[in-house]
Amino acid sequence: MAFVRSQTxxxxxxxxxxxxxxxxxxxxxxxxxxxxxxxxxxxQSVSTSPSYKDQGTFPWIPGTARPVHSTMADExxxxxxGTRLMSTxxxxxxxxxxxxxxxxxxxxxxxxxxxYEPRKPIPFWRRWFTRSGWRRTKDDIILEMKSAYAIAKLRxxxxxxxxxxxxxVQLYKEIxxxxxxxxxxxxRKAVTENMYSALKNEIKQRESMWKSVYWELVEPVVKxxxxxxxxxxxxRNDLSKVFVQLTLEFLAKQKFEAYDSKGAVVVGDKTKxxxxxxxxxxxxxxxxxxxxxxxxxxxxx
Numbered sequence: 001m002a003f004v005r006s007q008t009x010x011x012x013x014x015x016x017x018x019x020x021x022x023x024x025x026x027x028x029x030x031x032x033x034x035x036x037x038x039x040x041x042x043x044q045s046v047s048t049s050p051s052y053k054d055q056g057t058f059p060w061i062p063g064t065a066r067p068v069h070s071t072m073a074d075e076x077x078x079x080x081x082g083t084r085l086m087s088t089x090x091x092x093x094x095x096x097x098x099x100x101x102x103x104x105x106x107x108x109x110x111x112x113x114x115x116y117e118p119r120k121p122i123p124f125w126r127r128w129f130t131r132s133g134w135r136r137t138k139d140d141i142i143l144e145m146k147s148a149y150a151i152a153k154l155r156x157x158x159x160x161x162x163x164x165x166x167x168x169v170q171l172y173k174e175i176x177x178x179x180x181x182x183x184x185x186x187x188r189k190a191v192t193e194n195m196y197s198a199l200k201n202e203i204k205q206r207e208s209m210w211k212s213v214y215w216e217l218v219e220p221v222v223k224x225x226x227x228x229x230x231x232x233x234x235x236r237n238d239l240s241k242v243f244v245q246l247t248l249e250f251l252a253k254q255k256f257e258a259y260d261s262k263g264a265v266v267v268g269d270k271t272k273x274x275x276x277x278x279x280x281x282x283x284x285x286x287x288x289x290x291x292x293x294x295x296x297x298x299x300x301x
Contacts, residue, residue, distance in 0.1 A: 108193060108243070116228045122136060171282070172280065175191065176215055182207060192295070210259060211261045211263075213257065216255040217253075221251065222275070224248060224251070227247045243283055244284055245296065247280075248281075249279050250276075253274065257270040277301050281295070281299065282295060283295075
């Protein structure tokens with residue numbers, strides 16, 4: 001089954017390469033009709049069978065996580081006419097469009113495109129011998145094809161997976177340390193504009209409860225892998241102007257401890273290691289000189 005599926009994906013990918021993706025941006029119907037809410041960082045022990053519906057809490061922020069929402073258009077026509085393919089088009093905000101002839105460079109699309117959601121497994125007989133199973137298989141292939149195309153596009157700009165993973169781990173560590181120390185100035189450089197607003201509110205909420213916190217990443221991380229890759233086009237007339245978003249899963253051991261104004265421990269224990277699973281989304285422009293990876297979203301686990 002895996003071999004047949006692999007051959008199907010390879011055949012479809014080659015056919016798309018031959019077509020040269022004539023309409024990369026596509027009509028993308030209603031991708032901009034989105035409602036994005038950046039979720040709160042997850043901090044919880046990881047079981048062998050984690051539930052994606054659990055709403056964890058940020059170690060230094062009380063409350064529950066808020067999921068990311070996005071309206072997804074029908075992608076099935078990808079195999080019919082080659083349009084509406086691997087990316088979506090983003091319009092500049094009204095205040096930018098009103099600036100007329102002034103040349104403005106978009107720093108970030110400002111939303112997560114097709115946020116990752118785990119696919120529930122289905123029985124073999126249902127997948128291959130029912131119409132619903134065939135539709136599900138087709139949907140799965142489309143999702144994998146989108147990621148494959150985005151990675152292929154990214155590789156043309158010099159992307160190397162292992163090098164990127166090293167950079168992602170450093171970003172993961174740096175952002176958590178900045179959050180723990182409350183360094184909003186340095187944090188601004190490591191995240192997108194929308195993400196910065198969310199994290200700044202989290203720091204404010206944490207500081208209202210705890211005087212300070214201790215956070216440490218136990219290296220090396222246990223596991224890191226790519227869950228999804230997506231392209232976001234911003235110019236219909238220039239297909240090279242795209243942003244790429246990579247969704248990564250981190251499985252790492254961490255230490256955490258929070259203190260009150262008197263220096264007493266109120267929660268956590270920095271002598272104990274806790275296994276934590278996080279899903280973070282990193283974003284980078286492929287058409288800005290000197291562009292670098294930044295955190296643009298976190299997805300609840």
